[in-house]
Amino acid sequence: MKAFRTYEEQVDLLAGRGMVIGDRVKAVATLRRVNYYRLSGYWYPFRQQVSGTRVDDFYPGTKLDDVVALYEFDARLRAATFSVLAPIELALRALLGHELGSVDPCAHLDPDHLGPTARSGNQYHKWLAGYHDELARSREDFVAHHHDRYGGRLPAWAAVEVLDWGGLSYLYGFAPRQVQDAVADACGLRAPQLASWLKALNLVRNTCAHHGRLFNRVHTITPRLPKVGVHADLDAVSTDWSRTFGQLTLVQFLLDRLQLGRTALLPAVFKSYPTTVQAVPIAHTGAHADWQGSSTLWSN
Known part of the structure; x- marks a missing residue:
């Protein structure tokens, strides 16, 4: 089972995978009102494809603001x-x-x-x-x-x-x-x-x-x-x-x-x-x- 992560840790995880977070306070507020896994459906197209498979890392330049938009x-x-x-x-x-x-x-x-x-x-x-x-x-x-x-x-x-x-x-x-x-x-x-x-x-x-x-x-x-x-x-x-x-x-x-x-x-x-x-x-x-x-x- 996946480990529990706080909102701040979720932001760190996204940043670690290459997403441009911008305002961290705003990012945490977003994850408070929109479930991480609901939002994941919208960042799925931004995940890199390797040999036809989506990996966790995002394409360079992927912004959380674009996902939220x-x-x-x-x-x-x-x-x-x-x-x-x-x-x-x-x-x-x-x-x-x-x-x-x-x-x-x-x-x-x-x-x-x-x-x-x-x-x-x-x-x-x-x-x-x-x-x-x-x-x-x-x-x-x-x-x-x-x-x-x-x-x-x-x-x-x-x-x-x-x-x-x-x-x-x-x-x-x-x-x-x-x-x-x-x-x-x-x-x-x-x-x-x-x-x-x-x-x-x-x-x-x-x-x-x-x-x-x-x-x-x-x-x-x-x-x-x-x-x-x-x-x-x-x-x-x-x-x-x-x-x-x-x-x-x-x-x-x-x-x-x-x-x-x-x-x-x-x-x-x-x-x-x-x-x-x-x-x-x-x-x-x-x-x-x-x-x-x-x-x-x-x-x-």
Whole structure:
């Protein structure tokens, strides 16, 4: 097991590995508010590579101030992303609840009113058990009202309000195709495309909610995109769609198509990228040098 080190000893360790510390008092204060191992994820790109392996020593000229600048940018990006995902989630809840309710007020409780995915395997039954757990934990007034008046059977348009993003994504997958199509059409997408976007953005949201490193993450779900020629603003974005800039382009697109506003927030955060950190350029996010001028989705 590694030995315990005081904040001052942690600073000495970094200095011994070649990091330029600068103001030691400021460095100790930084380590008091940001855990050493959390910050280590941001200095990882500054560690020297020897025969393809990262070693402990830093490249010459590595500054703690640059590492902190990346950390603070990432914190702004997480906060902004979480903020703009909220109205998208609420809009999707409203759309899905409305369309499911038009099939049957309690379609979400009866697989016979849902699509074939709800009637194969055990995923729907696991989702339903999770839904009932959320319902039991809820302290919302509308839940208590339906419990008192209707025995706790929430209609679809109310039930969606107790679901988190993951639960909502699963319910969308269980929905009949005509319901999926109606919701996807409002987003400017086809149903399979929206399904993949919901899964991808659920992981982005979870990264933000759990304070994970976002700016240079390689995401595990690559979204399904419309064919070239369907959306010129989406076509104009040149990126690796598994990188954060690509995933956040999905957010910009949905904000625009659902007419939710706030499309200027993420571009404003990207403009604040610490360009003085030459060892880790903005390309690590998946954004090209002309990221702002390439598409109207990012030109705010």
